[in-house]
Amino acid sequence: xxxxxxxxxxxxxxxxxQPLFDGFNLDITEQEIxxxxxxxxxxxSTLLRMLMTLETIDGGEIFIDGEPLxxxxxxxxTVKADEKHLRQMRAKLGxxxxxxxxxxxxxxxxxxxxxxxxVLGKSREQAYNDAACxxxxxxLADKADAFPADLSGGQKQRVGIARTLxxxxxxxxxxxxxxxxxxxxxxxxxxxxxxxxxxxxxTMLLVTHEMYFAREISDRVCFLDQGRIVEEGRPEQLxxxxxxxxxxxxxxxxxxx
Amino acid sequence: MTFxxxxxxxxxxxxxxxxxxxxxxxxxxxxxFLAGITRLYAGWFLRSVVVVYIEFFRGxxxxxxxxxxxxxxxxxxxxxxxxxxxxLAIGLNIGAxxxxxxxxxxxxxxQGQSDAAxxxxxxxxxxxxxxxxxxxxxxxxxxxxxxxxxxxxxxSLVSLITVADLTxxxxxxxxxxxxxxxxxGTVLLIYFFxxxxxxxxxxxxxxxxxxxxxxxxxxxx
Ligand SMILES: Nc1ncnc2c1ncn2[C@@H]1O[C@H](COP(=O)(O)OP(=O)(O)OP(=O)(O)O)[C@@H](O)[C@H]1O
Ligand SMILES: [Mg+2]
Numbered sequence: 001x002x003x004x005x006x007x008x009x010x011x012x013x014x015x016x017x018q019p020l021f022d023g024f025n026l027d028i029t030e031q032e033i034x035x036x037x038x039x040x041x042x043x044x045s046t047l048l049r050m051l052m053t054l055e056t057i058d059g060g061e062i063f064i065d066g067e068p069l070x071x072x073x074x075x076x077x078t079v080k081a082d083e084k085h086l087r088q089m090r091a092k093l094g095x096x097x098x099x100x101x102x103x104x105x106x107x108x109x110x111x112x113x114x115x116x117x118x119v120l121g122k123s124r125e126q127a128y129n130d131a132a133c134x135x136x137x138x139x140l141a142d143k144a145d146a147f148p149a150d151l152s153g154g155q156k157q158r159v160g161i162a163r164t165l166x167x168x169x170x171x172x173x174x175x176x177x178x179x180x181x182x183x184x185x186x187x188x189x190x191x192x193x194x195x196x197x198x199x200x201x202x203t204m205l206l207v208t209h210e211m212y213f214a215r216e217i218s219d220r221v222c223f224l225d226q227g228r229i230v231e232e233g234r235p236e237q238l239x240x241x242x243x244x245x246x247x248x249x250x251x252x253x254x255x256x257x
Numbered sequence: 258m259t260f261x262x263x264x265x266x267x268x269x270x271x272x273x274x275x276x277x278x279x280x281x282x283x284x285x286x287x288x289x290f291l292a293g294i295t296r297l298y299a300g301w302f303l304r305s306v307v308v309v310y311i312e313f314f315r316g317x318x319x320x321x322x323x324x325x326x327x328x329x330x331x332x333x334x335x336x337x338x339x340x341x342x343x344x345l346a347i348g349l350n351i352g353a354x355x356x357x358x359x360x361x362x363x364x365x366x367x368q369g370q371s372d373a374a375x376x377x378x379x380x381x382x383x384x385x386x387x388x389x390x391x392x393x394x395x396x397x398x399x400x401x402x403x404x405x406x407x408x409x410x411x412x413s414l415v416s417l418i419t420v421a422d423l424t425x426x427x428x429x430x431x432x433x434x435x436x437x438x439x440x441x442g443t444v445l446l447i448y449f450f451x452x453x454x455x456x457x458x459x460x461x462x463x464x465x466x467x468x469x470x471x472x473x474x475x476x477x478x
Contacts, residue, residue, distance in 0.1 A: 054372050083381065090378045101373035105391050115377035118387065167377055 003066045005030040005203045006051065006171065010060035013046060013227075020046055021227040024060070033197060033204040035214040035235070038224035039250060044207040047224070048173045051205070052095045053086050064092055064171070094169030098176040100156040102148040102163070108135070109144040112163045120167070127166075134162040138192050154185030161192055172196070174206040186210065193217065211254055215239050223247045258434045260443075267440075270426030271447060277343055277412045277422065278451075284348030285408060286401075289355020294385065296360050307356070314353035320414050322346045327418045343415035351408045355401065362397035363389055395466050402459030406452045413448075423447060 004027040013021040020043050028034050036044045049055040051062055053069070062069040071078050072085035081089075103111050112131035116122040122130070135141050138158035148156055157177055164172065174193065178186040190213050196202060197217050208214050214221055215235040222232040223246070231244045242248045296307045314322065327342035337345065366389050374384040416425035427444040431437045 049372075052376055054375060087378055087380065090375070093376070095372075095376040097369060097373060097376075099369055101367075101369035103370065103373070103388060103392075114387065115379060118383050119378045119380075163377070 002029070004028055004063070005032070005065060006205070007063040007066075008047075008051075008060070009063065011050065011057050011062060012059035013043075013050060013055065014058050019227070024227060024229075026222070026229065028203060028205060031201050031203055033206070033217055033219045035218040035221045036205070036207045036224050037209075037211070037214060037221060037250070042224045043227045044224055045175050048095065048175050048205060048207065051171075052093055052173055053090060054095075064089055091167075092169055093171045093173060094164035094167055095173040095175070096157070096160050096164050096177045098179050100148075100153075100160045100180075102156055102159055104148050106147075107144070108140070108146050108148065108151070108159050111148065111159060112166045115163070116166050131162070131166060134165055135159075137165075138162045139188070152185060153181045154188045157181065157189045158192055161189070161196075165196075169202075171203045171205070174204065174208075176207050176209065178208070178210060209254075211239065211251075223250065225250075258430075258436075260439065263430050263434070263440065266426045266430060267423065267443065267447075270421060270423035273340070273421055273425075274409075274412055274423040274451075277340065277347070277415060277420070278409055280344040281348040281351065281408055281412070282405060284344065285351035285355050285404070288349060288352030290359050292352065292356035293359030293363070296356060297363055298381070298385075310349075311353045311356050314350050315357075319346065319350045319411050320417065322350055323414055323418060339415065339418050339420045342418060343412070343420050347408060347411050347415075350411065351404055354404050354407070358397050358400040358404065359393070362393035362400075365396055366392045391466075395463070398459055398463040398466060402456055402463075405455045405459060409448065409451055409455060 006026075006028040008024055008026040011021050011024040012019060013024075024047075026047075036047065038044055046055055050057050051064075051069070057070055061071065067089070068081075069086075069089050070081050072081050073079075074082070102108075103114070106114060109128060109131050112134055113122075113124070113127040116127040116130065117124060120127075132141070132144060135144055138161060140155060140158055140162075143151065143155060143159070148159070151159065160177070177193075178189050181189065190210065193206075194217065197204065206214075206218075218235045220232060221235045221238045222229045223238065223242075223244070224230070225246055231238065231242060231247045238247070239251065242251055292307045292311060295303050296311070299307070323343065323346040326337060326346045327339060330337065330342075370388055370392065371384060374388040379388065412422060413424035415422055416428060419425075421429075423444055427440050431440045434440070
């Protein structure tokens, strides 16, 4: 079998002495689109953040393309990952955040071009050109010189997506990217993701409460509860015929609301 | 002695005061930024060193610090000129306060900013330099402006270790001529004017730095 793009292997994570994850396993295939659903506090964000190296892990290992994320070889010894190794691994990952986290002191175009210039070493001209293309792709060509505060939530999030794409990651992590938006702005953001899923070859791991969207876009849906995958499967199967009572009651609570 | 005869001496004193301010200001800024950043991000050893520095210099009197550097350090083999001792003592003292301002301002930048910078693969230095500090700077400038005035006022203490600054000259002239009202009145106005100058300088800086941020709003991300 082909090696997974991402593998969580026996991962554990503690907050204080409270284990959130204990022996957690999950494989994601290259170009697979996996959606995590689950109640608040079940660990969805933490899972994405451990992969993005925003949270450390307390045991086990995460592999990207077969390479360990949190350990590396130095002088033929396996040691805790240093900043250099982490930066090599982060190059494959991109993350879009619930609250956008745009840089308020930079124009929209700078927000997108800054990392390609500083991190990838692109020329200014090249980076600004590419940023302009991405802005066009997310339908905001006319907002290049605006500042984040001048944008609506939906526009901010589309800039957030463009900023992430500018770093050319192969894995996209999307953590409730429409949860902070007014309902009428949700679709303009999801449309961008739909288009990415249809035309580009990203591996995607996403968290969402938009069940219709999860159903439509995912190759696989995982129901997470208290740091465990209770049930997973193809979306049509998991949404129509959930096996576990936990999943059933979770989905039922969504239908009610 | 007429006022015009006193003026050259006062101006010479003013020159010395300005020299000390111009040397101590960058020292306090440099030390303060380094210490503030170290206290936030360095490993436990450097962090403890910095905490000791900050608490020591904030917790004891500038005058005693000045006496230590000028009178006691020579016994330990470090002899400094009076001006150098003054610059160092005042720079380090105000630097300790600057460190706390810098640290506090960096802490006000939302966690999400640093998260986004990590996710975009900026190095630790780049995150600080291009993402966190520019946002923190707008927050810290008002306090830094106040500290620059504190620094200016503290320089008058160097007159007590024989540095012929504005205060020293004023005191000498007053002893000589007994025209205390005129002399100390003049000196008071000069210090006041210098303080206004510093305040205006920092307000201008604030405006410059704030321009992008105001439009952006601090939580606008
Ligand atoms: N930095 C932290 N310190 C302490 N506890 C934390 C921290 N981050 C997360 N937790 C705890 O870990 C658990 C999982 O949090 P997480 O944010 O991953 O949940 P989630 O599934 O994303 O929930 P939501 O749907 O509300 O976003 C929660 O109980 C939370 O309180
Ligand atoms: Mg979450």
